[in-house]
Amino acid sequence: MSKDFIDDRKLQDLLVQANPTEEKIERIINKSLNKERLSLEETAILLQADRPEWIDRIFKGAQELKNKVYGDRIVLFAPLYVGNKCINNCEYCGFKASNTEVDRCTLSIKELQDEVKAMEKKGQKRSILVYGESPDYDADFIAKTVEAVYDTREDKGEIRRVNINAAPLDVEGYKKLKEVGIGTYQIFQETYHHKTYDKVHHSGPKKDFKWRVTGLDRAMEAGIDDVGIGVLFGLYDWKYEVMGLLEHTIHLEEKYNVGPHTISFPRLKEASNVSIDDKYIVNDEELKRIIAILRLAVPYTGLILTAREDAELRREAIKLGVSQIDAGTKIEINGYSEDEEEQDINREQFMIGDSRSLDDVIYELINDGYLPSFCTACYRLGRTGEHFMEFAIPGFIKRYCGPNALLTFKEYLEDYASERTRVVGEKLIQEKLAEIEDDKTRDNVKAKLEEIEDEKRDLYF
Structure with a gap:
């Protein structure tokens, strides 16, 4: 049985003892730019570097590191809520068991397939399935829903990677999910402060x-080497929570030779029948500091910024190190197939801030100089866990992910694109092709792009 590895006193003491200086900050940022975990x-x-000039230096360092490791690629996905039954009473969550105002629902396989088809019609290729914690949502049920998603096709559409956000399982449960080909298994600790x-x-x-904190240990022991961690910022001091995320990362690295594939940093938001204590609420500037510091602390970990945040903040924060965002997001049960414009707080876990369509988000990303990606090649070719790090550390993320991003x-x-998106998108592809220095690689990408024009799909390197 794994031990509780979070030491509150140690993390608090490190924050108290930290003594930032310009020289120390510069040395630390340079270490990160050399792609070493802090x-x-x-x-x-x-975290304790509070002077404006220090914060500015951290922001610039995070931007430089992101460009060095990930380039201008932004991976896109969409969440799909399968069921909101829950036996937990978490005071911050609209789905808590004691909330009688929320509409409880679990998708049937037919309803799940309708949701997937509606997502595929918009162009989605990657999804994370979200479940409440209920005896109804055991490993067998989750596995059945995963298989249904992979088996559902709408015209040329398909979901190629299914990630999971669900309660912790035992080792045998995780093994069942590995057998059906899940991607990342994501568990948020919510707060690391006991x-x-x-x-x-x-x-x-x-x-x-x-x-809960050892849930991903059991996933690793079951052979799932792609895991995601996260904190719900606003429950406790944000600086402590960043330390907790890093302690969790270090624990996984030391025990399993690979850290989390992704880190998420959602903030408390309005939810059904929830009263929020604003003592630890994280403001926009603090959230940007969180993102920049995490980018520097864990150079090879994907950072996910969700549609909880509004469009303008996401636009600002992406520059600081975010590598994945959701787009075209609906978090109501049956939200994609019904496609209602107005949010219904009694049908969703929380209120989202960015409800734009997938096409609108992609159009903005292109105009801001980013390359939208639906790539799933590394996962499907076994470049995950330790293998992913073998590719990532020498800089192969750009070598493989850039061309694969262009293809998807x-x-x-x-x-799926609107005419305005297609025009700027085709221009972007030509610009990216011109940036590929290796003639053979450029010719190979061109050839595959032409195959896609000839109706071939799912090509990758």
């Missing part, structure tokens, strides 16, 4: 801090 002590110094965790989780299995983007332009 220590807890180094990260504490960045006292706060106990306070906000009133009852239910989720109240067990240790069972070309598919979107051919099959």
Whole structure:
């Protein structure tokens, strides 16, 4: 049985002892730019660097690192809520068991397929399935829904990568999900501060801090080497929570030789029958600091910024190190197939801030100089976990992910894009082709792009 590896006192003491100076900050940023993961002590110094000139330097360092490791690629996905039954009482969540105002629903396989088809009609290729914690949502049920998503096709559309956001399982449960080909298994600790965790989780299995914090250990032991962690910022001091995320990362690296594939940093938002204590609410500037410091602390970990945030903040924050965003997001049960414009707080876990269509988000990304990507090649070719790091560390993310991003983007332009998006998108593809220095690689990408124009799909390197 794995141990609870989060030491509250140690993390608090490191923050208190941190003594930022210009020289220390510069040394730490340079270490990160050399693509080395930062220590807890180094990260504490960045967290305590509160002077405007220091914050500006951290922002610039994060931007430089993101460009160096990920280039201008932004991976796109969409969440799909399968069921919102829940036996936990978490005071911040609209789906908590005690909330009698929320509409409870679990999608049937037919309803799930209708949702997937509606997503595919918009051009989605990657999804994360979201479940409440209920005996109805055991590993067998999750596996059945995953298989249904992979088996559902609408014209040229298909979901090629299914990630999971669900309650922690035992090792045997995770093995069942590995067999059906899930992508990343994501568990948010919500808060790493033990006292706060106990306070906000009133009852239910989720109240067990240790069972949750070791949930991804069991996933690793079951052979799932793509895992995602996250914190719900606003429950406790944000600087401490960043330290907790890094401690979790270090634990996974030391025990399993690979850290999390992704880190998420959602903030508390309005939800059905929820009263939010604003003591630890994270403002926009603090969120941007969180993103920049995480980018520097864990150079090879994907950072996910969700549609909880409004469009303008997402636009600003992407520059600081974000590599994945959701777009065209609907978090109501049956939200994609019904496609209602207005949000219904009693049908969703929280209110989202960016409800734009996938095409609108892609159009803005292109005009801001980013390359939208639906790539799933690394996952499907086994370039995950330790293997992913083998490719990532020498800089192969750009070598493989750039060309694969172009191919999946070309598919979107051919099959789903609006005319305005298609025009700027085709121009972007030509610009990106010209940037490929290796003649053989450029010719290979051109050939595959032409195959896509000839109706071939799902091509990748």
